[in-house]
Amino acid sequence: MIDLYYWGTPNGHKISIALEEMQLDYQLFPINISKNDQFQPEFLKISPNNKIPAIVDHDTFDGQPIAIFESGAILQYLGRKTGLFYPSAERQRIEVEQWLMWQMGGFGPMLGQNHHFSRFAPERLAYPTKRYQDETKRLYGVLDHRLQDRDYVAGEYSIADMAIFPWMLRYDWQSIDLNDFPNAKLYFERMQQREAVKKALAIQV
Incomplete structure (x- = not known):
């Protein structure tokens, strides 16, 4: 299961699209940026730059949860994880x-x-x-x-x-x-x- 910390911005849409395309199980955690939720200490632990989106993947390569911020890094990670939409050649x-x-x-x-x-x-x-x-x-x-x-x-x-x-x-x-x-x-x-x-x-x- 992947936790998606999300708001409906272009950067947020990137990851929800990827998760849907890759048919990965995820649960949504809204981060209301209009109310400054992104500055809460709990979110800072996941996303040090106080920006959405971020994910926590509980089903990882080494069995330990991993938190990832920055939408490009998340996309690359999900592509490597699934082998989809990110070629290996x-x-x-x-x-x-x-x-x-x-x-x-x-x-x-x-x-x-x-x-x-x-x-x-x-x-x-x-x-x-x-x-x-x-x-x-x-x-x-x-x-x-x-x-x-x-x-x-x-x-x-x-x-x-x-x-x-x-x-x-x-x-x-x-x-x-x-x-x-x-x-x-x-x-x-x-x-x-x-x-x-x-x-x-x-x-x-």
Whole structure:
């Protein structure tokens, strides 16, 4: 059994999607970030950076529970644990890892800043808003180009897609018109049709 410490954010969705895709048993522990649950001492023991998601796996390789934070690390762990969506052949694994890192280092953080300055900042500041909206559009262009001759970013469906897709769910917050990125739009629609994705996104907390 895996304990999932979760809230319904893009990073939270990554792990619920992975757990559903891999058909792993898990129980949900909501961490309400709007009430600062992530700063509780009990959660800090599991996630030292006070961020969701985090997991505790009780069915491990050595019989001892293991706590893991950082969504990318969790995805890699679950991929290794199950042998699913994370190939063992080095060339194919590199394809997955570089797009996972692209999401972790760019597509997530830049879109997150876009969300902040476009929607949540106490005052609207033109320079950072434009900066992050422009970078968001550039990153969607990178994704669109990558998908011009393949259905998924690494060829076969993988943990990289599980990481990327949830950040597209709020394209309307990002001043993005998916019609400007036709390959990314088809990818978005393709991901939405996966049964495990539907189940993960239906979680209510």
